[in-house]
Structures are given as structure tokens and as C-alpha cells.
Amino acid sequence: MFGGTRSEQERATGIVAAAVSRPNELLRNAEAAVAGQAYLEWARYDAAAQLHRRLVEPHDDTAVALRALDPFAVCAARLAAAQQITQQGAEHHLSRALALRDRLPAVNEQLRQGRVVAHHIATIVSRTDLIDGSAFMADIDHEIAGHLQRNGSWSKNRMRDMVDSTIFRRDPDLVRNDREDAKNKRGVWSNNIEHGMSAIDAVASAEETAMIMARLERLAMSVCKADPRRKSDRMADALFAVVMAREFYCQCPNDPKHPCTADIRTVPTHEAVASGIDVKIILHVIADQATVDGSADSPGYLAGHGVISADHVRDIATKPEVVARSMGNDYREVRRDESFAETAPTSHLDDPRSAEAPSFVRDRGDPEQVSEEHTSSDGDLTPRTLYRRAPRSIPSVDVRGTPDAVEPPFVQAVPLPAVQPGDPYRPSAVADSYIRIRDCYCTWPGCDRKAWGADLDHTHEYNHNDPATGGHTHPGHMKVLCRFHHLLKTYSDWLDDQYPDTRNGRTRPVFITPEGRTYRGPAWTGEDLFPVLARLVWDAGPVPRRRPSSQSPPFTDGRQKTRTAAKHVRRQQERKRNRRRSQETDELAPPPFSVT
Structure with missing residues (x-):
């Protein structure tokens, strides 16, 4: 299939022989192969598009195009034979090849350069079907390509959300019409599969589906640890129990020595029983206040689903069971006897969107409890900000007629609390929500686990004995990690770091393999969806005092530090060395695979 000797192939691809490679070289080979695969996929699409131009387009306005076996099908048959795929797959x-050529030429160029992984192309093409023929098609294409040029990692959900938010923001009318059509395509279907099993498919609104899945998941997780079923099996059993008004129960052996500890609430009804009806379900919907009010059409975000349109946000906001909670800084006028410190560039502070604090829309219930799992971030950031230039749209502050006020339009931003009162280890409720909104998903490269239900991790390990020396609890020092990646970071030799991007001030996590290979965190986050998030002001509170030690002085031949403390010190030193080696620049990295 591939001509040339093995050494010639290695020189052409930049991939060295695996038999003599070290771990970092093997990882570099994998990275080069992924970039090379993107270029090869571009070559496949390019060949298909050119074949279409030669064989199909000359017959577009002829009677041949009306045949059952039209030129498109005949062209696809050639591709099917050449690539050993089915006719449907070839079509x-x-x-997709035509969409990349005609609708998304800028994205197609990013594929050629290896900046986008090949398997994301199907997502980009399918999510942009709406824009075919739209007046904003070229703008959307270039904006998506601009996101793909960023240094950072992508996952399937982040790619989907980035494309959707770009379209929703550019052409809300197009999305509005399409959503009205989608409402009329709801339904439930069953499909027979092998071994006497059947699959159920359902199409409903995003919030209804999220509520159903949340209830099934809560029921599935209410059994004790001795239940032998997998989580997916338990969710299937929970679905049957809920729909048929049957009892859902734990299937553990119920050994007298190890009694069942399941917590399943079953309530009898008139003619049956129902399990899990008292489960409190909270859906998190995030949107700009202007979108909720109807004065803007910016997209929103439904946790567990992804980006939703402005009309969808307003539909949810009008439901009677919804409770709206705003998140943002209050402002007060600055007097002459107060010091002033402007903490952000004027070009950002003058953005009128800065006054539009995100709103939380969710059903009635107790405030979300802060996750029990945390881990900490960086100590190089200053976790406090005092004053900012007033956003243009703050009507409640008028300092011009106040004789002892500073020159307008300066006001003081009242910082939001970053930590819980009396517990400097745990973030406040508003900081907890902020971090989850900002990250959207687990920040590990390629991971799609949703932020709500995941852990909040201090990037730099929190020092419980002397909090001032490491691991400040502050949004700039924390990130979302799913339980698996949280454990991997904590108990393995992986190293992570987190610091602000000098170009835009956004927090940037990086992950470093035990051998020193560095991978960046997500290229697209909630700060792209809600730019105002980067402008919130936080107060970390007073520096916690050192905890008095009750331990006796160590023996002269003993350890000066515990193994855990020594590991944390070593990690801090490694982070500093990595930062010195990795100088941030304002220029984009060159394409990973560019062929001229």
C-alpha cells in the first residue's frame, strides 16, 4: 500500500522506529500520527470533492440528474470501491467533502494543517448544516477556524458546544426556526437487537431528557455497594420501575453480616408503588441576564446537555418551578479618601457586556452543596482585585454630583467571597458554581465528564497545616476534574499546573506526563460562551493561620517531612522549572502537520 522503504516512510512522516523509542518519543509518534491522519483525511475529502467536480457537476442541469442512479450515486460508487466502504458510507x-469545500473552506484548511483531529470533522459538518446558504456562512466558517487555531485540547462535547455557540450567536433567527421544526419531531421508538434484547430511543426537549436521566441515575446510585449490577444495568431496571410504577430494589445478597445499606424511597400509590419520586432534581441553566430579559439573543448552557439557544433559555425561564439566581459583583462609588487600583486593561473594562452577569436558572430546591472533593491551584496569582472602571450600563451609580467622589466613571467592585466562612479549604457556593460554569467539563485533555458531579481540584496541593504556603482556594487556582482524573493526578506521577494567559487573563491548565511531556487543557471553555466570567472580582479573605502542631519533635534520624509533604514540595519545584522552560508567547504555534 505504501511505497518506499521503512526509513523513507519514517523520514516522510516524522515518526521514528518504535522499537528503539523512549516514552516521550512514542508519545511524539502518536501526536505526529494524529496530525498526519488529519492531513490524510483532508486528502481523501479533497479527492472526493474533485471527483464530484469532474463527474457530477457537469450533469447538474441535465436529465441525467433525475435518474434513479444519478451521477452522485455513481460517483460515490467509485469512492466506495476505492476505499473499501459501503455505498452509504461513501455518499x-x-x-462531507462538498461541505468542507463549499461551506467550510477555512475549516478545511485547518484539517490540512493538522490543527483539528480528523474524527471531529463529522461533528463540525453536521452541526453546520443549518448555515448552508446563510448570509453568515463565511463569518461562521472563519470564526470556527479561528477557534481551531488555538493551543489547547478538544473533546467531542467541547467541539460541539463551540460550533453551536458560534452559530447561535451569529444567526439566532436561523436557529429559532429550526428549533420550532425540531419540537414537532419528538417521539419514542423501539428497536429489536440480538439475544432477545430491545433498545428504546426517545426524542424530547433537552431539559426533560436531563431530568429523566438525572432521576434514573439517582435511583441507580441508591443501591448499596454489594449490588452486583453495573450502573448501566441498574439504570435500565430503574427506567422500567419508574415507567411501570414498580418498586426498584437493591439486588445485593443481603448477608446478615453485611446488611443492605441501600437508600431507596418507595412510596405506595393508589394501585401501585413508585420508587424515587421524592428525588430532588436540580438542572443548571446558565445565561446572560440580558438573554433572560429578552434584550439579547446570546446562547445559554444547560449542564449535562450543552449549548442551547436564547429562545430555549427563555422557554425554560418561564416555567413556574424555575428559580433564578444571579451571580456578579455589586458596585459602589469611590470616594476621594479611598485608594484606587485599576486591575484590568481599559479595552476589556469598557466592554458593555461586562455588566451582564450570568444568571442561574434551575428548579426549586436547596442551594447546591459544595462538592466534598477539592484540590488546589497556584500561588503565583494575586487572589484579590479592588477596583475597576464602571461598565457603561450600570445605572445605579452616579458619582458626578457627589463632591467627595473621584472622577467618574470609576467605581469599586465589591469582591465575591472565594472561600467558605471558617473553612479556607472549601470554595464558597458562588465560587463553586463559577468554576463549574467556566470549565463546563472535566479539564483533562479529551475528557467530557460534566462539571456538575465532578470534583473541584486545587491545582497546587493545599497545605492544611500551613495554608499560606500553598494551594490557595481561589477560582484562579482551581479547576474541574472528574473523579478518575482527580485520582490519577493525586496518586500518580502526573503533574499539573494552572496560570493566567498573558494575552487574555484566562486561566490555563496544563498536564505533564511522568516523563515530562506537556499537554494543554481545553481550548474552549465557558469563558468563550460567557465572556463576563473573566471579569468577576474575588476576595480570597484573610490568609489562614498556621495550624498548631501537636506532634513531638522528630528524632534526629527520622524524617523532617512526611512522604506526602515531600511529594508536594517536589511538585512545586517541578512546576517552577516547567514554567521557566515554557515561556508563553503571543504567537500561535506552527501547524503540527503542514504540507505544501
């Missing part, structure tokens, strides 16, 4: 491939 889908040809359609």
Missing part, C-alpha cells in the same frame, strides 16, 4: 463521505 456520506462525499457529502
Whole structure:
């Protein structure tokens, strides 16, 4: 299939022989292969598009195009034979090739340069079907390509959300019409599969589906640890119990020595029983206040689902069971006897969107409890900000007629609390929500686990004995990690770091393999969806005092530090060395695989 000797192939691809490679070289080979695969996929699409131009387009306005076996099908048959795929697969491939050529040429160029992984192309093409023929098609194409040029990692959900938010923001009318059509396509279907099993498919609104899944998941997780079923099996059993008004129960052996500890609430009804009806379900919907009010059409975000349109946000906001909670800084006028410190560039502070604090829309219930799992971030950031230039749209502050006020339009931003009162280890409720909104998903490269239900991790390990020396609890020092990646970071030799991007002030996590290979965190986050998040002001509170030690002085031949403390010190030193080696620049990295 591939001509040339093995050494010639290695020189052409930049991949060295695996038999003599070290771990970092093997990882570099994998990275080069992924970038090379993107270029090869571009070559496939390019060949298909050119074949279409030669064989199909000359017959577009002729009677041949009306045949059952039209030129498109005949062209796809050639591609199917050449690539050893089905006719249907070849037709889908040809359609994507035409979309990249005609609708998304800038994205197509990013694929050629290896900046986008090949398997994300199907997502980008399918999510942009709406814009075919739109007046904003070229703008959307270039904006998506601009996101793909960023240094950072992508996951399937982040790619989907980035494309959706770009379209929703550019052409809300197009999305509005399409959503009205989608409402009429709801339904439930069953499909027979092998071994006497059947699958159920359902199409409903995003919030209804999220509520159903949340209830099933809560029921599935209410059994004791001795239940032998997998979580997916328990959710299937929970679905049957809920729909048929049957009792859902734990299937553990119920050994007298180890009694069942399941917590399943079953309530009898008139003619049956129902399990889990008292489960309190909270859906998190985030949107700009202007979108909720109807004065803007910016997209929102439904946790567990992804980006939703402005109309969808307003539909949810009008439901009677919804409770709205705002998040943002209050402002007060600055007097002459008060010091002033402007903490952000004027170009950012003058953005009128800065006054539009995000709103939380969710059903009635107790405030979300802060996750029990945390881990900490960086100590190089200053976790406090005092004053900012007033956003243009703050009507409640008028300092011009106040004789002892500073020159307008300066006001003081009242900082939001970053930590819980009396517990400097745990973030406040508003900081907890902020971090989850900002990150959207687990920040580990490629991970799609949703932020709500995941852990909040101090990037730099929190020092419980002397909090002032490491691991400040502050949004700039914390990130979302799913339980698996949280454990991997904590108990393995992986190293992570987190610091502000000098170009835009956004927090940037990085992850470093035990051998020193560095991978960046997500290229697209909630700060792209809600730019105002980067402008919130936080107060970390007073520096916690050192905890008095009750331990006896160590023996002269003993350890001066515990193994854990020594590991934390070593990690801090490694982070500093990595930062010195990795100088941030304002220029984009060169394409990973560019062929001229």
C-alpha cells in the first residue's frame, strides 16, 4: 500500500522506529500520527470533492440528474470501491467533502494543517448544516477556524458546544426556526437487537431528557455497594420501575453480616408503588441576564446537555418551578479618601457586556452543596482585585454630583467571597458554581465528564497545616476534574499546573506526563460562551493561620517531612522549572502537520 522503504516512510512522516523509542518519543509518534491522519483525511475529502467536480457537476442541469442512479450515486460508487466502504458510507463521505469545500473552506484548511483531529470533522459538518446558504456562512466558517487555531485540547462535547455557540450567536433567527421544526419531531421508538434484547430511543426537549436521566441515575446510585449490577444495568431496571410504577430494589445478597445499606424511597400509590419520586432534581441553566430579559439573543448552557439557544433559555425561564439566581459583583462609588487600583486593561473594562452577569436558572430546591472533593491551584496569582472602571450600563451609580467622589466613571467592585466562612479549604457556593460554569467539563485533555458531579481540584496541593504556603482556594487556582482524573493526578506521577494567559487573563491548565511531556487543557471553555466570567472580582479573605502542631519533635534520624509533604514540595519545584522552560508567547504555534 505504501511505497518506499521503512526509513523513507519514517523520514516522510516524522515518526521514528518504535522499537528503539523512549516514552516521550512514542508519545511524539502518536501526536505526529494524529496530525498526519488529519492531513490524510483532508486528502481523501479533497479527492472526493474533485471527483464530484469532474463527474457530477457537469450533469447538474441535465436529465441525467433525475435518474434513479444519478451521477452522485455513481460517483460515490467509485469512492466506495476505492476505499473499501459501503455505498452509504461513501455518499456520506462525499457529502462531507462538498461541505468542507463549499461551506467550510477555512475549516478545511485547518484539517490540512493538522490543527483539528480528523474524527471531529463529522461533528463540525453536521452541526453546520443549518448555515448552508446563510448570509453568515463565511463569518461562521472563519470564526470556527479561528477557534481551531488555538493551543489547547478538544473533546467531542467541547467541539460541539463551540460550533453551536458560534452559530447561535451569529444567526439566532436561523436557529429559532429550526428549533420550532425540531419540537414537532419528538417521539419514542423501539428497536429489536440480538439475544432477545430491545433498545428504546426517545426524542424530547433537552431539559426533560436531563431530568429523566438525572432521576434514573439517582435511583441507580441508591443501591448499596454489594449490588452486583453495573450502573448501566441498574439504570435500565430503574427506567422500567419508574415507567411501570414498580418498586426498584437493591439486588445485593443481603448477608446478615453485611446488611443492605441501600437508600431507596418507595412510596405506595393508589394501585401501585413508585420508587424515587421524592428525588430532588436540580438542572443548571446558565445565561446572560440580558438573554433572560429578552434584550439579547446570546446562547445559554444547560449542564449535562450543552449549548442551547436564547429562545430555549427563555422557554425554560418561564416555567413556574424555575428559580433564578444571579451571580456578579455589586458596585459602589469611590470616594476621594479611598485608594484606587485599576486591575484590568481599559479595552476589556469598557466592554458593555461586562455588566451582564450570568444568571442561574434551575428548579426549586436547596442551594447546591459544595462538592466534598477539592484540590488546589497556584500561588503565583494575586487572589484579590479592588477596583475597576464602571461598565457603561450600570445605572445605579452616579458619582458626578457627589463632591467627595473621584472622577467618574470609576467605581469599586465589591469582591465575591472565594472561600467558605471558617473553612479556607472549601470554595464558597458562588465560587463553586463559577468554576463549574467556566470549565463546563472535566479539564483533562479529551475528557467530557460534566462539571456538575465532578470534583473541584486545587491545582497546587493545599497545605492544611500551613495554608499560606500553598494551594490557595481561589477560582484562579482551581479547576474541574472528574473523579478518575482527580485520582490519577493525586496518586500518580502526573503533574499539573494552572496560570493566567498573558494575552487574555484566562486561566490555563496544563498536564505533564511522568516523563515530562506537556499537554494543554481545553481550548474552549465557558469563558468563550460567557465572556463576563473573566471579569468577576474575588476576595480570597484573610490568609489562614498556621495550624498548631501537636506532634513531638522528630528524632534526629527520622524524617523532617512526611512522604506526602515531600511529594508536594517536589511538585512545586517541578512546576517552577516547567514554567521557566515554557515561556508563553503571543504567537500561535506552527501547524503540527503542514504540507505544501
